[in-house]
Amino acid sequence: MTRTVAVGCPRWPIVALDLPPDVPAAVFFANRVVCASPEAMVYGIRRGMRRREAQARRPDMEVIAHDPARDARTFERIVTVVESFAPRVEIVRPGLCVLAAKGPARYFGGEEELRERIAAAVDEEIAAMRSNELHLDDRTRVGVADGPFAAELAAMRGIVVTPGTSPSFLAPLPTVVLDQPALADLLGRLGIRTLGELAALDTARVVARFGSAGEIAHRRARGDDARLLEPRPIPPDLTVTRELDPPANRIDIAMFAGKAAADELSAKLHELGLACARIAITAQTAHGEERTRVWRYSAAFTPAAIAERVRWQLEGWLHDDRALSGGIALLRLVPEDVGPATGMRVGLWGRRGDVSDRVRRAIARVQGLLGPRGAQQATLSGGRHPSEQVTTVAWGDPVEAQRPGLPGDTTAHGPVEVEMPPWPGRLPAPSPSLAFEDARSAEVVDGNGVSVGVSGRFAAKSSPARVRLKGNGWRDVVAWAGPWPVDEKWWDESAHRRRARFQIALADGTAHLLSLEEGRWQLEATYD
Secondary structure, eight states: OOEEEEEEOTTHHHHTTTOOTTOOEEEEETTEEEEEOHHHHTTTOOTTOBHHHHHHHOTTOEEEEOOHHHHHHHHHHHHHHHHTTOSOEEEEETTEEEEEOHHHHHHHTSHHHHHHHHHHHHHHHHHHHOSSOOOGGGSOEEEEEESHHHHHHHHHHTOBOOTTOHHHHHTTSBGGGGSOHHHHHHHHHTTOOBHHHHHTSOHHHHHHHHHHHHHHHHHHHTTOOSOSSOOOOOOGGGOEEEEEEEEEOSHHHHHHHHHHHHHHHHHHHHHHTEEEEEEEEEEEETTSOEEEEEEEOSSSOOHHHHHHHHHHHHHHHHHOTTTOSSOEEEEEEEEEEEEEOTTOOBOGGGOBSOHHHHHHHHHHHHHHHHOGGGSEEEEEOOOSSGGGSEEEEETTSOEEOSOTTSOOEEBTTBOOOOOOOOOTTOOOSSOOSEEEEEEEEEEEEOTTSOBOOBOTTSOBSSOOOEEEETTSOEEEEEEEEEEEEEEEOTTOTTTOEEEEEEEEEETTSOEEEEEEETTEEEEEEEEO
16 A cells, blocks of 8 residues: 555634634534534534534624635645645645655655654645634644555544554544445444444445445545556546637636536546546646646546536636746646446446436536536425525535434435424425415405404414405415414514414415414415
8 A cells, every 4th residue: 555645634614714713613515514613613513513503502603605616725825835745746625635655755754754844834834824823723734644545534633654554543433434424324324333344344245235435435444545446547538638728817717618628528438437536637828837736536526526626726726826827728637546437327229327417417517607606406404484495505516414403414416315304383294385485465364354363372363264365366265274383583683583374275276375474464385
């Protein structure tokens, strides 16, 4: 195994924001904590916690939206510093990079000396980037071990793992460190809770039961992840090049070419039934200046993941005046660590892939034209109102599992189907098929033609007999249920809402969700 140095910061999204160390803050994605500042962690705010619970623990906490592109831009300066110790640095994600240890360790007098020098150099660069003092817990962590995965975990502890002992170092660690929540959850239910227990299993049985994801996890648990895919010679025609004339100084122009190059590379890999776990991105200026960055992925790159890394890298280069002396005149993508794309099916007439693969590639092209937020997908979330129970995230970004209050994120291409637990104040099933963004006016009267009201204890003063919706005539009520009380944000006078909701079926065969708030009836949703 190749001796590997891992350089990273466990809370890079917070460090990149340049916040004072005593400010409570958290970065959120899909209403879950991605990263919390040391001051917020004092109050028990941890990764994966829901936004509601986090704000309940610290109401004055600063809420920040997750922006991987911003994190990648700032991390480019750190990679440049690490590159001064070795010419080839692989970026795993914004906040973590790896490099081979053999040459630099020999030059600097040993792995421990190399580890200390890199940590000091990166901390010095971070101090120059920030206007605020860095918290002690957020300083750079550097580790050395056999293979990138073991080195990453060694970096979290700031240690050097003795050569040949990475399997024993990994053995007692829980399976959650694999960063595959769905797989770790399944393994836990099967009684496999540590990497040592996973590594002890027969490889063929793991692959047969868990597929390619299980094979990668098994190799990592054994400390054998120098190459994530089965070695395969790289065909020379896989390199994709794009020339930009005139050279691009703006990210939108450069990204248009980058997205086209990423799509072409994905198509070439797809046609040959190949996948890659590393990709080299090279930019060249009109003066002949050339910069290359290597990105490593935890498994095989998807088309969306390739385009995302290209966008991050281009933004990092074009936002740093020291990175390139001019505009980008040539962009080149070279796949590395290429192997067979396992799990791909051959369809009718020899066509490889399925409709969902083609849809994903088409959506990726739309994102290249409109930006990452130009194509979004819906995901279930918690909420009392029907319109609050579905939120949207950018296509290709990870989405949270469909279970509020419980950990376990997944990806847009592999959601975890679990039961949605009850939300306090949430309407019982079935859910409405059409929820209106803006409630529409309505009228509800009893048999005497008097508007139906609700008492202070949320009890109906009379039975609904007829309903008139905006733009329609009066309709007789054949069945109704409620009222369902909602008393939200009673602690904040400016945001306090108190309303009662009714489910009402009309004689024309339609059913609606109506609410009474401050004496006014409104139509909120319609049932199919």
